[in-house]
Amino acid sequence: MNRMIEGMIKQGHRVKVMGINSFKYHVDLKDVPADYQKKTQLELHFLDLRLKPLDAFLNLFTKKSYHVDRFISHELKKRLAQILSSEKFDVVQMETLYMAPYIETIREISPESKIVLRAHNIEYFIWDRVRKTTSNLFKKIYLRHIVSTLKYYELNAFKKFDGIAAITGHDADFIRKFNSSTIAIPFGIYPAEFKISAPEEWEFPSLFHIGSMNWIPNEEGIRWFLREVWPLIHQKHPGLLFYLAGRHMPGWLKNTRIEGVKVLGEVDSAEDFISEKGIMIVPLLSGSGIRIKIIEGMAAAKPVVSTSTGAEGIEVSDGKDILMADSPQEMADAVSRLVNDKQSAMALAKNARQTIEKKYDNSKLMKRLQQFYQEI
Secondary structure, three states: OHHHHHHHHHOOOOOOOEEEEOOOOOOOHHHOOHHHHHHHOOEEEEOOOOOOHHHHHHHOOOOOOHHHHOOOOHHHHHHHHHHHHHOOOOEEEEEOHHHHHHHHHHHHHOOOOEEEEEEOOOHHHHHHHHHHOOOOHHHHHHHHHHHHHHHHHHHHHHOOOOEEEEOOHHHHHHHOOOOOOEEEOOOOEOHHHOOOOOHHHOOOOOEEEEOOOOOHHHHHHHHHHHHHHHHHHHHHOOOOOEEEEOOOOOHHHHOOOOOOEEEEEOOOOHHHHHHHOOEEEEOOOOOOOOOHHHHHHHHOOOOEEEOOOOOOOOOOOEOOOEEEOOOHHHHHHHHHHHHHOHHHHHHHHHHHHHHHHHHOEHHHHHHHHHHHHHHO
16 A cells, blocks of 8 residues: 555655554554655544454344444544545545445545545455365355355445556456456555665575465465475475564464474564575465565565465466465475575576566556546
């Protein structure tokens, strides 16, 4: 979201940001730089988005999406109406499907504004993939309800927007079935901001993963990698280390005692961590949208090994700028290929950086978004 906010400001547009605060992702305005607050007119509103077991259970007897309902707030609607009454906006951009309940308020107060959805992913795809990989029968039944209600809401919501900026071409193709005014604008970076370390500075060979572990697909993928893939790799490369970094490490991972696996938790600098290590591992089995950490790893000229699901939506070529592997043995073999041949790892990394410069430069993407806004 911040890449797009900063990108539109750099294009010369006036931007106002109205954000939601929660227990899970809490931001204190005092910690936000004053210049950033000024240029974004940032204001934050608290919503209690915690899962409430009774509400979740009662939702089973309705056709409403529990995921969406948690984001509905009378106070938020009231404040939104005040903002729209006092200022005129060409575009009101909603980040994620969960802001869709506020469409009616925008239409009523500011009918001249175009409403655009920034679709970070297809929400119900994520939960359907989780459902398919769940073995617990009760959980599977509950997830079936979650997916059904979320799918119904999401597909109908797509039709209500004036335009949709999907984060991948794959998602855009799907959404166009419901809204023809859809464009693919991937996550962008400014390549010059990414530190590229010389291969001789890498801890090579070494493997690493970085990502927030309170996102279900990340935890699920790492659990699979440690159980199914790491034993194969460790057997072949007993001295190889695998570093795990990121926020919200679950207890089972903090307490793991697997030989060769180093659980670091949150690191001081993600950029330095990525720069120092060798081969990035992104073992996702579910999820939708785009994996930002893959883009950032490629921008830092790191060789990346991922699943086809992990690389989904990113314009890459298996064997050229990334290695893709879906079975435990395939992933272990892909890792071994790079561990045994640093030249191959360096070539993969170099091609990865070139792909990012060509296709994921944020300044180019923001010009495309601006043109899309003008078209609608």
